[in-house]
Amino acid sequence: MTPSHTYEVFLKADGKSEFRHVGALGAADNEMALMLARECYCRRGEGEQIWVVRRDDIAIADSTVTEPNRHKGHRQNDGKLVAEHRRQLRESS
């Protein structure tokens, strides 16, 4: 058989939900991948639509790209930092 590629599989459950990653599989080409995805990940009707994407076609950013943004609490918008700051101001006044 022709060489196998790794595909990532995504399912969309109903009209409003987004596509979600459900796993991966090996297949020779797109047509085989869709057919195998149907049998391996959707045999109980878990999805209404299927996407398969060759892993080689995915652009990847690793942790060297994402790490600097893990320490920017000022970008958290849940208000906790502001609330704490105001509480401290009240207590010290």
Add this chain to the structure above:
Amino acid sequence: MSDARDMSPGVSEYLLAFADDEHMVGSHLAWWIGVAPFLEEDLSLCSIAQDELGHAIALYELLTDDVDHFALRRAAGEYRSCSFSEVAMPKWEDTLVRHWLYDIAEDIRWNALVDSTAAGVPAIAQRALSEERFHRTHSTLLLQRSLTGSSDAKDRLVAAMELLLPQSMTMWSPVAGEAEAVATGVTAMTSAEAADRYVETVRADLDNWDVTVSWDPQMAPEGDRLLRVEGFSDFQASLNLVLDLDPNAEW
């Protein structure tokens, strides 16, 4: 439309032959779970096996109130499956070729039942056909790609075809009840007519894949469905392994 339980023995036998074929092929396909050549096929073949077993159950339910006992514990002589569906195929290439051939035949057989006069059968046929479309896709995609792989793979598959194509004609070995099933509109097609369509479809696939096989289609011998293949009793025993642990268990 007749009440299913009022079917004549001939019509019952006709539907039984199809149900037993589905049962045998589904059970043999399920054997591959965990041992198919790659993981995706473990799951895919087993999923297809469950569909085939579901078709068998749907037909058995027209014929009996106790499907488990009927499907698993009949005397060997009471089965009406053909030898092509009964025989064990531990070689992957044989299983793949049977999967391809059986699903071509199944498509023809279900299509002949969509306007059946037997109560319940048209709905079962429609449901089965909606699944068969994917079974055909699965077998043809996989076979087509396997044939274009190494020369060894192609040689093994062609050898399997030359071995199994003659035996596959036993699918068209009629039961005695077929004449009545045709006369009463239970099926729209005789086995001989279906066999012609089968040969035509198989040849079209082979031409499409540019595969040449040595095959001179002959009609199946009468009575194939009255005989069990060698190894049938062991296979039937394997199907009963769990049930034998507690035959009175309620599942």
